[in-house]
Amino acid sequence: MSLNKVMLIGNVGRDPNVRYLEGNNPGAGQGRKVATFTLATSERYRDRSGETRENTEWHNIVAWGQPADVCERFVRKGTQLYIEGKLRTRKYTDAQGMEKYTTEINVDTLQLLGRRDGDAAGYPADQPAGAYPQQGGYQPRPQQPAYQQPAPAQPQQPVYQQPAPQAPAAPAVDEGPTDDLPF
Numbered sequence: 001m002s003l004n005k006v007m008l009i010g011n012v013g014r015d016p017n018v019r020y021l022e023g024n025n026p027g028a029g030q031g032r033k034v035a036t037f038t039l040a041t042s043e044r045y046r047d048r049s050g051e052t053r054e055n056t057e058w059h060n061i062v063a064w065g066q067p068a069d070v071c072e073r074f075v076r077k078g079t080q081l082y083i084e085g086k087l088r089t090r091k092y093t094d095a096q097g098m099e100k101y102t103t104e105i106n107v108d109t110l111q112l113l114g115r116r117d118g119d120a121a122g123y124p125a126d127q128p129a130g131a132y133p134q135q136g137g138y139q140p141r142p143q144q145p146a147y148q149q150p151a152p153a154q155p156q157q158p159v160y161q162q163p164a165p166q167a168p169a170a171p172a173v174d175e176g177p178t179d180d181l182p183f
Contacts, residue, residue: 004086004087005084005085005086006083006084006085006086006087006105007082007083007084008039008041008059008081008082008083008084008105009041009080009081009082009083009113010039010040010041010042010059010080010081010083011039011040011078011079011080011081012037012038012039012040012075012076012077012078012079012080012081013037013038013039013040013058013077014037014038014077015037015075015076015077016035016036016037016063016068016071016072016075017035017036017037018033018034018035018068018071018072019033019034019035019036020032020033020034021033021034032064032065033064033065033068033069033072034062034063034064034068035062035063035067035068035071035072035075036060036061036062036063037061037071037075038058038059038060038061039058039059039061039081039083039105040056040057040058040059041056041057041059042054042055042056042057043055043056043057059105060102060103060104060105061083061085061104061105061107062088062104062105062106062107063106063107063110064106064107067107067109067110070110070112071110074112075112079112079114080112080113080114081110081111081112081113082109082110082111082113083105083107083109083110083111084107084108084109084110085105085106085107085108085109086105086106086108087103087104087105088103088104088105088106089101089102089103089104090102090104
């Protein structure tokens with residue numbers, strides 16, 4: 001058994017580069033759309049001296065088909081994204097004829113995060129909310145209310161029920177000793 005899955009939340013480092021492959025006429029249904037861009041993920045920690053440090057990793061992202069369309073329409077430099085995908089390493093030859101390797105994340109799921117006010121979130125400010133993608137993993141997450149700690153449970157008081165009235169008992173008749181012990 002094996003698993004190749006990457007999950008990232010980060011900010012886009014540059015506007016996506018969108019290209020069409022396998023044909024030059026994208027309007028006629030030909031050509032496969034691909035978007036490439038970089039995504040930065042940051043980790044903050046305190047070093048031994050107590051100073052806050054930040055480590056930023058840059059990831060090469062490749063989106064095909066519908067995720068590439070979402071990137072073309074809504075993703076800009078600074079947009080915060082959630083991405084799920086697969087890690088791929090490929091070999092290529094550079095301009096000087098040297099063989100090189102690159103590692104990329106091929107997108108399976110892409111979600112836009114952040115606000116819809118037209119700033120760094122990548123949404124055009126003049127578009128109504130209904131203009132954004134509403135399919136599968138491509139819709140922005142709705143704003144969730146802040147976490148509230150549940151109220152402590154109140155101990156339940158036992159409910160007292162008055163016993164039902166009983167008929168008066170008949171007077172006891174003394175039948176002598178009821179002890180049947182042999183000694």
